[in-house]
Amino acid sequence: MTTTNTILRRGSRGNDVRLLQSLLNQKVPPSRMPNGRRLVEDGDFGPNTETAVRTFQQLNRLTVDGVVGRQTWTALGVQYTGPGGQPPAPVPPSNVTGAPWMAVAQQEIGQSEISGSQHNPRIIEYHSTTTLRASSDETAWCSSFVNWCLRQVGISGTNSAAAASWLNWGQSSTAKTGAITVVYDPQHPPTTSGNHVAFLVQVTGAHYVLLGGNQSNQVRVSNYSKSRWQLKGYRWPR
Numbered sequence: 001m002t003t004t005n006t007i008l009r010r011g012s013r014g015n016d017v018r019l020l021q022s023l024l025n026q027k028v029p030p031s032r033m034p035n036g037r038r039l040v041e042d043g044d045f046g047p048n049t050e051t052a053v054r055t056f057q058q059l060n061r062l063t064v065d066g067v068v069g070r071q072t073w074t075a076l077g078v079q080y081t082g083p084g085g086q087p088p089a090p091v092p093p094s095n096v097t098g099a100p101w102m103a104v105a106q107q108e109i110g111q112s113e114i115s116g117s118q119h120n121p122r123i124i125e126y127h128s129t130t131t132l133r134a135s136s137d138e139t140a141w142c143s144s145f146v147n148w149c150l151r152q153v154g155i156s157g158t159n160s161a162a163a164a165s166w167l168n169w170g171q172s173s174t175a176k177t178g179a180i181t182v183v184y185d186p187q188h189p190p191t192t193s194g195n196h197v198a199f200l201v202q203v204t205g206a207h208y209v210l211l212g213g214n215q216s217n218q219v220r221v222s223n224y225s226k227s228r229w230q231l232k233g234y235r236w237p238r
Helices: 015-027 047-059 070-075 101-107 121-127 142-152 163-168
Strands: 180-184 195-203 207-215 218-225 230-236
Touching: 015 047, 047 070, 101 142, 101 195, 101 207, 121 142, 142 163, 142 195, 142 207, 163 180, 163 195, 163 230, 180 207
Parallel strands: none
Antiparallel strands: 180 195, 180 230, 195 207, 207 218
């Protein structure tokens, strides 16, 4: 497999940009290319290359930012070996026994907030399953996402936008794939409460691996370090 340790963005130049342009020419339909034409593979990350990157990210349900980092390289079939945090967390199987909501959640991977005044309608749909019914994708939406996923398989959630609401829902669970997991960050909370709720993928020696919403402003699988995040509980439908 081709590897790279470079993050690319507008203004980048060199052989990695040529590789990027070649892959975009292969994977983005010509009709979706700028001006309906293939990119010139000149190693110069200009406006046309950025537009093609954004199109590719949109087609693959990635964060649309025009920056080629780990997620975009991986989607292009290139192994990213450079900086950028923990190695990518494992993607859960789509047919977890007894946890059909995991297949629903996995299909949502890549849904992300839209910067500016616009809002992702899918995230607003997640919000519609709570009594808060927020109208902004910048309102904390981890609990909305869990409520929405469960509703898709006929299970009633807490109907609350508060992550901590899940601690009184269902029944206590062991650390098994699909468990609704509440963790707490006492020092650098992503929300005013510091609580976060998502679905458990697995537990490693150092991390809780969670599939959830509002993780780096998107639906994704993320590693939550045990040195930073405190486990509050695992829950399961009754």
